[in-house]
Amino acid sequence: xxxxxxxxxxxxxxxxxxxxxxxxxxxxxxxxxxxxxxxxxxxxxxxxxxxxxxxxxxxxxxxxxxxxxxxxxxxxxxxxxxxxxxxxxxxxxxxxxxxxxxxxxxxxxxxxxxxxxxxxxxxxxxxxxxxxxxxxxxxxxxxxxxxxxxxxxxxxxxxxxxxxxxxxxxxxxxxxxxxxxxxxxxxxxxxxxxxxxxxxxxxxxxxxxxxxxxxxxxxxxxxxxxxxxxxxxxxxxxxxxxxxxxxxxxxxxxxxxxxxxxxxxxxxxxxxxxxxxxxxxxxxxxxxxxxxxxxxxxxxxxxxxxxxxxxxxxxxxxxxxxxxxxxxxxxxxxx
Amino acid sequence: xxxxxxxxxxxxxxxxxxxxxxxxxxxxxxxxxxxxxxxxxxxxxxxxxxxxxxxxxxxxxxxxxxxxxxxxxxxxxxxxxxxxxxxxxxxxxxxxxxxxxxxxxxxxxxxxxxxxxxxxxxxxxxxxxxxxxxxxxxxxxxxxxxxxxxxxxxxxxxxxxxxxxxxxxxxxxxxxxxxxxxxxxxxxxxxxxxxxxxxxxxxxxxxxxxxxxxxxxxxxxxxxxxxxxxxxxxxxxxxxxxxxxxxxxxxxxxxxxxxxxxxxxxxxxxxxxxxxxxxxxxxxxxxxxxxxxxxxxxxxxxxxxxxxxxxxxxxxxxxxxxxxxxxxxxxxxxxxxxxxxxxxxxxxxxxxxxxxxxxxxxxxxxxxxxxxxxxxxxxxxxxxx
Numbered sequence: 001x002x003x004x005x006x007x008x009x010x011x012x013x014x015x016x017x018x019x020x021x022x023x024x025x026x027x028x029x030x031x032x033x034x035x036x037x038x039x040x041x042x043x044x045x046x047x048x049x050x051x052x053x054x055x056x057x058x059x060x061x062x063x064x065x066x067x068x069x070x071x072x073x074x075x076x077x078x079x080x081x082x083x084x085x086x087x088x089x090x091x092x093x094x095x096x097x098x099x100x101x102x103x104x105x106x107x108x109x110x111x112x113x114x115x116x117x118x119x120x121x122x123x124x125x126x127x128x129x130x131x132x133x134x135x136x137x138x139x140x141x142x143x144x145x146x147x148x149x150x151x152x153x154x155x156x157x158x159x160x161x162x163x164x165x166x167x168x169x170x171x172x173x174x175x176x177x178x179x180x181x182x183x184x185x186x187x188x189x190x191x192x193x194x195x196x197x198x199x200x201x202x203x204x205x206x207x208x209x210x211x212x213x214x215x216x217x218x219x220x221x222x223x224x225x226x227x228x229x230x231x232x233x234x235x236x237x238x239x240x241x242x243x244x245x246x247x248x249x250x251x252x253x254x255x256x257x258x259x260x261x262x263x264x265x266x267x268x269x270x271x272x273x274x275x276x277x278x279x280x281x282x283x284x285x286x287x288x289x290x291x292x293x294x295x296x297x298x299x300x301x302x303x304x305x306x307x308x309x310x311x312x313x314x315x316x317x318x319x320x321x322x323x324x325x326x327x328x329x330x331x332x333x334x335x
Numbered sequence: 336x337x338x339x340x341x342x343x344x345x346x347x348x349x350x351x352x353x354x355x356x357x358x359x360x361x362x363x364x365x366x367x368x369x370x371x372x373x374x375x376x377x378x379x380x381x382x383x384x385x386x387x388x389x390x391x392x393x394x395x396x397x398x399x400x401x402x403x404x405x406x407x408x409x410x411x412x413x414x415x416x417x418x419x420x421x422x423x424x425x426x427x428x429x430x431x432x433x434x435x436x437x438x439x440x441x442x443x444x445x446x447x448x449x450x451x452x453x454x455x456x457x458x459x460x461x462x463x464x465x466x467x468x469x470x471x472x473x474x475x476x477x478x479x480x481x482x483x484x485x486x487x488x489x490x491x492x493x494x495x496x497x498x499x500x501x502x503x504x505x506x507x508x509x510x511x512x513x514x515x516x517x518x519x520x521x522x523x524x525x526x527x528x529x530x531x532x533x534x535x536x537x538x539x540x541x542x543x544x545x546x547x548x549x550x551x552x553x554x555x556x557x558x559x560x561x562x563x564x565x566x567x568x569x570x571x572x573x574x575x576x577x578x579x580x581x582x583x584x585x586x587x588x589x590x591x592x593x594x595x596x597x598x599x600x601x602x603x604x605x606x607x608x609x610x611x612x613x614x615x616x617x618x619x620x621x622x623x624x625x626x627x628x629x630x631x632x633x634x635x636x637x638x639x640x641x642x643x644x645x646x647x648x649x650x651x652x653x654x655x656x657x658x659x660x661x662x663x664x665x666x667x668x669x670x671x672x673x674x675x676x677x678x679x680x681x682x683x684x685x686x687x688x689x690x691x692x693x694x695x696x697x698x699x700x701x702x703x704x705x706x707x708x709x710x711x712x713x714x715x716x717x718x719x720x
Binding site: 033034035036081106126150169193195212236237239256 | 338346
């Protein structure tokens with residue numbers, strides 16, 4: 001079943017499913033593809049019949065990423081084109097609880113950590129620095145320098161406390177340790193810009209990168225001389241990569257080529273390509289609560305798909321009819 | 336600009352990429368500025384049908400009736416009371432005292448009755464006119480200027496006939512598919528035929544000849560010069576009609592709660608040799624585009640007046656305008672050319688066509704002007720919300 005939400009005049013940049021409320025997502029959006037104009041932060045609930053807007057806020061500049069608090073179901077942090085991070089409360093339709101303005105250029109990535117009781121936020125900016133914050137966003141705890149290009153993505157390791165990965169326009173994937181405020185590892189992963197990275201949920205050594213060179217590469221941090229898998233198929237730059245929370249070997253990527261693709265990186269092959277989008281797909285997320293729900297986002301539209309299932313060895317042939325309101329059917333097939 | 340550069344870098348990175356086609360890149364395009372309260376906006380426009388002079392729908396109708404019909408329609412449509420109008424400007428060519436110049440940006444209403452006034456009566460002119468070449472050229476009959484262009488620039492009879500045929504076909508299609516319904520104001524007129532008078536409601540252009548063929552056009556004799564290429568069939572028709580366009584500053588329109596149909600982005604008037612007056616658009620259009628910071632490629636539609644096929648073809652080819660952008664609903668050859676009315680008529684037709692297409696778009700209105708001028712304006716249709 002596919003549900004669609006349209007936000008006219010806003011290009012979605014990032015979407016994240018709430019860790020507490022299974023049918024709730026937060027979405028960061030910008031006017032004019034994020035090039036100029038203002039931004040919006042939307043909190044949406046998927047209902048039986050469609051989609052309900054829980055809260056929506058406007059921001060004077062584009063918003064490029066959003067992350068839910070792991071401690072409080074009402075709290076969400078967004079990163080904006082004006083270099084700010086904002087702390088929002090879904091119960092409060094007014095101004096954000098807090099605005100932190102330290103980055104000197106666009107904040108393209110925000111992530112809330114979820115390991116072992118630590119509560120930290122990491123932000124990645126086009127000013128080439130990453131900053132770590134406590135949940136009140138009062139001021140940054142550390143600033144991490146080292147990248148020689150804009151930072152597109154900063155993601156906490158789900159396994160190792162105080163450790164995050166970053167993807168940059170300088171073509172490197174870097175692993176950072178917050179305690180020592182240092183870069184532990186710099187991998188020259190691509191010759192072109194790297195727009196996204198993510199950690200495998202099942203293996204703490206595995207990280208994926210998505211690049212402007214149209215490839216998705218999967219790395220074992222114990223041996224970074226070459227990737228353990230190179231996944232080719234996207235026709236344009238890869239905008240975001242995410243590992244599946246359900247299946248060890250599965251990850252998904254979205255691209256400027258209007259598709260979302262699913263891959264089995266162990267067997268180095270594509271699983272499924274969702275081709276029916278009509279615009280750049282910038283963001284998507286897996287739903288932890290409901291196995292197989294992917295939330296895709298693109299120009300003015302957010303789609304929910306239910307029933308993607310890549311458990312185990314099942315390959316899925318999906319017939320998605322992506323006209324709004326239509327029903328999709330998925331038939332898992334054994335290999 | 337920085338963000339634009341970064342995003343553009345994602346789509347066309349330096350060096351080759353593994354897999355994928357590289358047919359995407361950034362293309363320069365203009366935007367002619369955003370929207371401000373000082374913008375000159377077109378609130379609304381209507382026109383009467385165009386009737387053939389002397390024999391057509393408005394043969395017995397005085398220009399003030401036509402004027403009154405369109406003026407009233409425009410004001411009624413937008414619910415504006417006449418006392419709110421600041422300036423009323425009427426364009427006319429052949430009325431006594433009207434002169435042969437066209438009003439410019441403050442061009443509100445345009446009307447012509449070529450049934451009641453003839454071209455051959457220029458009125459009072461200094462006897463010194465004949466002594467100065469360019470001044471003398473101002474009273475060259477228009478058809479001769481068309482022949483001059485055809486000869487000087489090598490526009491063949493075949494090309495001219497083909498252009499005329501296209502105008503007729505486009506206009507016929509537009510008429511039968513009802514495209515003009517929104518812009519035409521029906522006018523009730525009286526026809527005096529013999530002793531009897533009858534009342535007729537005129538709502539359709541009567542000059543369009545849907546059955547035109549190349550073969551038929553090629554048989555016609557030149558109308559202005561024995562060995563010429565301009566004929567009655569491939570030239571604009573002598574016609575009656577009126578059109579009205581309501582303009583204002585955006586701030587004024589908003590204050591009065593009026594809609595915005597279009598935005599005037601640029602306008603230009605240029606001088607050209609009077610004996611080649613038809614080349615006017617070839618110089619006026621680039622001037623207007625430059626003023627707007629836009630290019631031919633940015634325009635969706637060009638309304639270029641088809642005074643004569645020689646000059647229309649010349650201008651289109653000189654500027655490299657794709658033919659499918661030119662007068663998509665036909666032009667003066669098929670619709671007729673009520674002289675002082677045409678400019679406003681083109682604006683009405685242009686904006687209605689852009690509105691029909693639905694998207695934000697730019698268009699050009701342009702014409703040549705007898706005595707040696709060209710005028711052009713760039714309009715923007717703002718599109719939906």
